[in-house]
Amino acid sequence: MRRKKQNLKLAAAVPGLLAAFALPAHGKSDPRDALLERLEKRVHELEQKLAAQPAAAKDAKQGGGALTSASGDKQALDDLGRKVRVLERKFEVEKEVATDNAKKSPKFEMGSDGLRFTSAEGDHTVRLRGSLQGDAKVFMDDNARNAPSGSNSARGNNIADRFELRQARLWLEGTLWKDIDFKIMQEFGGSTSSLFDAYIDANYLPYAALSVGKQKTPLSLERLQGDADGNFLERAYPTYLASNREVGVMLHGSFAKPGYELEKRSGPVDFKNFVSYQLGVFNGSGDNTSPANVTTDTKDDKEFVGRIFAHPFQHSGVDILDGLGVGIAGSWEQPMNRAVASGTTATAASLVSPIGQNAFLNYANQGARANSGTSTITANGDHYRLYPQAYWYYGPYGLLGEYVDSSQKLLASNGAATAATTVKKTIQQDNHAWQIQASYVLTGEDNTFQSVKPRAPFDPSAGNWGAFQVVGRLSGLTVDKASFSNLGSTNSQFYLLDPTKSIQKANSFAVGLNWFLNKNVRIMTDFERTSFTGGGGTGAGTAASPYRVTDRPSENVWGTRFQLVF
Amino acid sequence: MAALVIGVLGGGAAVADVALLNVSYDPTRELYQQYNAAFAKHWKEKTGETVTVQQSHGGGGKQARAVIDGLNADVVTLALAYDVDQLYQKAKLIPEDWQSKFPNNSAPYTSTMVFVVRKGNPKGIKDWDDLVKDGVANVQPNPKSSGGARWNYLAAWAFAQKKFGANEAAIKDFVAKIYKNAAVLDTGARGSTTTFVERDIGDVLVTWENEAFLVLKEFGADKFEIVVPSLSILAEPPVAVVDDVVRKHGTAEVAKAYLDYLYSKEGQEIAAKNFYRPRDPEIAAKYAKQFPKLELVTIEAFGGWNKAQKTHFLDGGVFDQIFGGK
Numbered sequence: 001m002r003r004k005k006q007n008l009k010l011a012a013a014v015p016g017l018l019a020a021f022a023l024p025a026h027g028k029s030d031p032r033d034a035l036l037e038r039l040e041k042r043v044h045e046l047e048q049k050l051a052a053q054p055a056a057a058k059d060a061k062q063g064g065g066a067l068t069s070a071s072g073d074k075q076a077l078d079d080l081g082r083k084v085r086v087l088e089r090k091f092e093v094e095k096e097v098a099t100d101n102a103k104k105s106p107k108f109e110m111g112s113d114g115l116r117f118t119s120a121e122g123d124h125t126v127r128l129r130g131s132l133q134g135d136a137k138v139f140m141d142d143n144a145r146n147a148p149s150g151s152n153s154a155r156g157n158n159i160a161d162r163f164e165l166r167q168a169r170l171w172l173e174g175t176l177w178k179d180i181d182f183k184i185m186q187e188f189g190g191s192t193s194s195l196f197d198a199y200i201d202a203n204y205l206p207y208a209a210l211s212v213g214k215q216k217t218p219l220s221l222e223r224l225q226g227d228a229d230g231n232f233l234e235r236a237y238p239t240y241l242a243s244n245r246e247v248g249v250m251l252h253g254s255f256a257k258p259g260y261e262l263e264k265r266s267g268p269v270d271f272k273n274f275v276s277y278q279l280g281v282f283n284g285s286g287d288n289t290s291p292a293n294v295t296t297d298t299k300d301d302k303e304f305v306g307r308i309f310a311h312p313f314q315h316s317g318v319d320i321l322d323g324l325g326v327g328i329a330g331s332w333e334q335p336m337n338r339a340v341a342s343g344t345t346a347t348a349a350s351l352v353s354p355i356g357q358n359a360f361l362n363y364a365n366q367g368a369r370a371n372s373g374t375s376t377i378t379a380n381g382d383h384y385r386l387y388p389q390a391y392w393y394y395g396p397y398g399l400l401g402e403y404v405d406s407s408q409k410l411l412a413s414n415g416a417a418t419a420a421t422t423v424k425k426t427i428q429q430d431n432h433a434w435q436i437q438a439s440y441v442l443t444g445e446d447n448t449f450q451s452v453k454p455r456a457p458f459d460p461s462a463g464n465w466g467a468f469q470v471v472g473r474l475s476g477l478t479v480d481k482a483s484f485s486n487l488g489s490t491n492s493q494f495y496l497l498d499p500t501k502s503i504q505k506a507n508s509f510a511v512g513l514n515w516f517l518n519k520n521v522r523i524m525t526d527f528e529r530t531s532f533t534g535g536g537g538t539g540a541g542t543a544a545s546p547y548r549v550t551d552r553p554s555e556n557v558w559g560t561r562f563q564l565v566f
Numbered sequence: 567m568a569a570l571v572i573g574v575l576g577g578g579a580a581v582a583d584v585a586l587l588n589v590s591y592d593p594t595r596e597l598y599q600q601y602n603a604a605f606a607k608h609w610k611e612k613t614g615e616t617v618t619v620q621q622s623h624g625g626g627g628k629q630a631r632a633v634i635d636g637l638n639a640d641v642v643t644l645a646l647a648y649d650v651d652q653l654y655q656k657a658k659l660i661p662e663d664w665q666s667k668f669p670n671n672s673a674p675y676t677s678t679m680v681f682v683v684r685k686g687n688p689k690g691i692k693d694w695d696d697l698v699k700d701g702v703a704n705v706q707p708n709p710k711s712s713g714g715a716r717w718n719y720l721a722a723w724a725f726a727q728k729k730f731g732a733n734e735a736a737i738k739d740f741v742a743k744i745y746k747n748a749a750v751l752d753t754g755a756r757g758s759t760t761t762f763v764e765r766d767i768g769d770v771l772v773t774w775e776n777e778a779f780l781v782l783k784e785f786g787a788d789k790f791e792i793v794v795p796s797l798s799i800l801a802e803p804p805v806a807v808v809d810d811v812v813r814k815h816g817t818a819e820v821a822k823a824y825l826d827y828l829y830s831k832e833g834q835e836i837a838a839k840n841f842y843r844p845r846d847p848e849i850a851a852k853y854a855k856q857f858p859k860l861e862l863v864t865i866e867a868f869g870g871w872n873k874a875q876k877t878h879f880l881d882g883g884v885f886d887q888i889f890g891g892k
Contacts, residue, residue: 082767086703089750089765096753097711100628104635121636 112520114566126174131228131565133167133189137356140556156537156552159358165189166561167227171197173266179203183215183267187292194292196245201268207253211268214291215250217243218278218307219329221389221402222435224269228565229451231398232512233526234354236435236475241385241406243303243331245291248282250305257315271325271449275310284333286340286379287406288350303333309389323393325449330386335379340410354475354508355528356557360536361479361502377496380426381409393448396441400449403434412487412496425487425494427480435475442468457518467516471526476507484535499549504534524561529554584820586619589639591626591713591803592754593777597840598643604836605827609820617820625754626713633659633808640812640821643805645713647671648871650806659810673802674828675842678862679714679721681793682762682771682778689769693795694725697770698743705761705768708751709878709885714801715755716879718772721799723878724863728797742888763790774801775857776841800862803842 107118115128139159171185185197199213216224220242222235254273256262263272270276284303309327316322340363351361363377389402407430414423441447445455445467454467479497484504488494512526536552588598602619609617622629622637626645633639634657644650650672653659665671683691689702697704707715722741730736745751749768752758755777762771763785770793771781778792805825812818827833834844838853868874878884 085765085767086749089761089767093750093752093757096757100753 112518112566123178124174124176126172128170128172129566130170131167132169132563133165133228134562135164135166135233135559136561137162137164137557137559139356140558142553142555156358156360156532156555159356159555166233169196169227181267190292192292196291199268205253206262207255209252209268211250211252212248214245214247215268217246217248217282217303217305217331218250218252218269218280219243219305219331219385219387220404221327221329221387221391221400224271225449226451228522228563229449231400231437231439231469231471231514232355232473232510232528233524233559233561234357236354236437236473236508237351237433237477237506238387238402238404238435238475240288240351240477241404241431241433242387243282243285243287243305244289246282246285246303247297248280248302250278250280250282252276252278252280260315271309273311274314275308277308278306280305284335284338286335286338286383287408299336299338301333301335301338303331305329305331307387320394321392323448324390325392326390328386328388330384332382332384334382337378337380337411340377340379340408351477351479351506353506353528353530353555353557355510355526355559356530356555358555360506360532360552361497363497377410377412379408380411382428383408391449393446396444396447398439398441398447399436401434401436404432406431406433410483410496412494414494423488423492423494425496427482427487427496429480429483429496431477431479433475433477435473437471437473437475439469439471442470451522452514452516453519454516458521466518469514469516471510471512471514473510474508475510477505479504479534481534499535501536503532503536503552505532507531520564520566522561522563522565524559524563526559527557528559529556583616583618584817586617586640586817586821586824587622587638588619588641588643588824589622589629589633589637590643591629591645592623592707592756593714593759593774593780594643594803595621595623595756596780597776597837597842600840601828601833601836604832605824608827608832609823612823615820617824619824623756625707625711625757627711628753633657638811638815639808640815640817641805641807641825643803643825645801645803646716646871647673647802647804647865648716648875649713650804651871653806653808657810659808660806661809664806665804667807668805668825669829670845671802672804672806672825673845674805674825674833675803675837675844677775677801677803677842678798678860679718679772679801680775680778680798681795682773682781682790683769683793685789685791687791687793691770691793694722694744694797695729695740697722697747697772698740699747702747702770703749703768704744704747704770704772705749705758706751706772707754707758711753712755713803714774714777715751716874717774717799717801719878719885720865720868720874721795721797721863724799724867725795725797738884738888745885745889775843779841779856794858794860797861797863800864802865 104120106120109116109118113127114130116125117127118125138161142157142159166189167187168189169185169187171183173181173183175181179202181201181203183197183199185195187194187196195214197214197216199211199215201209201211203209218224220239222230223239223242223244250268252268252270254262254265254270254276257274260274265272265276269278282303282305283297284301307327307329309325311323311325313321313324350359350363352359385404385406387402387404391400392398407428409426410429411424411426439447441452443455443466445452447469452467452469456462456464456466458464458466479502481504483497484495484499484502486493486495508528508530510526510528512524515523517523531554532552534551535549537550588602590598598619598621602621605619606617609615622632622639624632626649630642630644630649630652633642633653642650642653647665650660650664654662654664661667668674681691683689690696691702696702706718709715709719719741722744723737726737726740730740750758750761752761755773758771758773759777759781761767763781771778781790782792805828807818807821807825809818812821828837829845831846831849834846834849838844838849838856841856843857844850844853865871865874868877876883
């Protein structure tokens with residue numbers, strides 16, 4: 001009976017031991033494998049011998065030889081049992097040491113989230129991330145035959161179809177000492193390399209954290225969405241009336257619904273928790289200024305920005321409203337003689353068509369209109385913006401909308417050489433923009449503000465095609481009429497903006513399809529039609545030849561993007 | 567705001583309570599369980615404060631590294647002075663002269679290393695030279711991770727030194743044979759006890775004297791017996807207040823009192839009851855019968871802990887040389 005028990009113990013121990021040793025082997029030939037194989041074989045032989053012992057005992061009546069053999073077998077079995085126990089214990093000790101060492105070793109992870117290094121205790125993490133966006137844009141019905149005489153690409157005709165490296169970014173982000181987050185992001189796309197984000201975010205108190213450095217100003221909801229998370233190739237009009245990335249300091253915080261735990265946010269802006277807020281002071285550089293290398297300020301005036309956002313129905317039990325987020329943001333500044341025309345490109349102080357990204361209003365490109373002579377426009381006085389904003393996500397459905405009321409005091413000067421002939425005019429320019437976009441994930445995945453994660457990554461051999469999302473958007477912009485009025489006299493006209501070069505109103509309608517091959521790769525295709533009213537469409541006039549102000553032709557663009565983010 | 571006020575008031579009410587963390591080595595669990603209760607009672611009577619002492623146990627070397635790496639120990643009660651000294655050497659958590667802060671070089675009790683064998687001593691083990699015999703499997707911790715194991719090693723070395731004199735090659739060979747006969751090298755003393763007692767591995771357990779008594783007490787004197795070798799080493803497990811931590815916690819006074827109390831009659835009695843050799847002559851005399859007399863060498867015979875560590879236990883030291891080939 002005792003022998004039988006011993007056999008059972010061995011039979012249980014050996015396979016367990018084999019399973020335990022299988023872990024570290026990893027396909028590599030481990031000398032312990034051979035040893036265990038021998039032990040297993042030996043146990044098997046001994047078991048067979050012991051099973052045959054009743055017969056041997058019977059035989060023993062005729063002589064003592066078999067009993068001696070049985071006693072020897074028992075000894076061998078005991079020895080073997082000891083060996084197995086020693087090996088088992090040694091393995092346990094090895095495992096304990098390995099676990100202990102693993103706790104002390106920094107972790108390196110390489111996966112779809114990029115490269116991540118984490119210190120042994122988890123207090124420090126550094127992650128290398130990157131993104132690439134390769135775009136193609138084709139403009140339709142834009143040839144000169146459809147345009148009035150004197151028209152050119154600056155007025156919406158003959159726009160070059162193009163391939164663009166829209167984005168090529170590398171960044172480091174992470175956490176040091178559990179609570180200090182940081183991000184350093186460099187943009188290599190476009191014609192110059194520039195630092196887009198560089199901030200330190202001290203998160204010791206989740207309800208009162210402090211971020212310092214260059215970061216997105218918390219105004220436009222769509223601007224705050226990750227650059228690669230948006231539903232369309234480009235953002236809509238409200239974003240272009242907001243400041244872009246600015247250098248400054250921001251107090252921000254998040255609150256969980258009472259009774260619930262706060263979720264860790266990534267970065268200074270939170271889209272996870274019940275209520276969040278941001279209050280910041282920034283250098284301020286005006287609407288949609290290029291974020292490239294905005295690192296200094298030459299004036300004392302600063303831009304004050306505040307935003308509050310809430311998910312009022314979070315954890316309410318009303319599932320359909322759980323993903324509803326509403327908020328409002330605002331800014332105020334009082335710049336003195338700050339240039340609003342820092343360049344002539346689409347990314348510098350210009351208003352552009354969303355997907356086409358063609359400038360249709362550029363404060364720097366007014367030129368000297370006959371009898372006008374406006375040469376410089378500066379922001380010189382109160383500038384405030386108000387941004388009501390909301391989104392709603394429920395299962396595969398998504399809606400996002402925002403409106404902006406922006407008012408800025410602009411000073412225009414004819415730049416005359418003498419004080420006697422200098423003419424200066426001021427207007428309070430009130431601009432408005434809005435957008436609403438809807439999206440639906442055809443393959444049923446959750447639609448979120450932070451993009452869509454396909455349930456099954458693209459793998460045609462397994463019948464997996466990733467996720468598909470259809471999107472639609474309406475967006476509009478209205479520029480203050482006063483900008484286009486004659487502020488001078490009939491004989492000495494003075495226009496802030498030249499209606500033959502800039503438009504008063506733009507309305508865009510866009511539809512698109514997004515194909516998420518996996519969580520990193522997305523193919524997007526959008527069509528957008530933008531209609532303009534209020535000018536911007538004809539060539540410049542002269543004193544001898546009266547101006548003919550017509551609308552800029554509508555822009556029809558088909559754009560595609562191949563995007564990789566890790 | 568109301569929540570804030572309540573929180574602050576609540577926090578204020580808790581100020582009267584104090585918590586300490588004692589980071590110790592493997593076999594002191596039972597000692598400090600008993601001692602902590604006695605100290606808490608003593609402190610309550612003396613100051614009215616409620617003190618809660620949390621314990622952390624593991625291989626002494628590992629425990630010292632954990633404190634260096636940020637484990638917030640108010641006090642350490644480790645297996646050997648070298649490990650405590652690392653708190654100064656590596657992280658300046660304690661003063662350089664930490665050993666002078668308490669009597670007896672901050673070692674309130676002592677112990678030594680003995681053998682535990684199975685009942686009837688089937689392999690006839692009497693002394694260290696029985697451990698080098700073929701077929702005698704010993705169980706003990708690894709000197710790389712355990713303070714107690716380093717005491718074991720040095721005790722064996724001292725025995726060999728007495729036996730072979732200046733013949734260092736013979737000494738090394740002797741100690742090497744002991745480790746070649748080790749069935750399992752655990753990470754700590756308590757792990758070795760588990761291996762020997764519960765897993766039924768090996769013929770002899772080389773361990774702390776207090777741990778040996780505990781084996782008999784917990785697992786039965788009818789199953790095991792203690793064998794005291796002719797020579798062993800005087801193990802002096804030291805204690806220290808971790809100044810940097812107590813300053814931060816505001817526990818300097820209670821932490822010092824906690825270790826001071828180890829030297830009191832009551833503290834010494836608890837140590838003796840847990841089979842640690844007390845320093846107090848009166849208590850030592852009371853428990854004299856419990857502790858057999860044997861020849862004990864001290865760490866000074868090895869030039870102190872720093873020298874012993876450097877010669878024998880650092881990477882590439884004698885232990886690596888003799889054990890590396892196994």
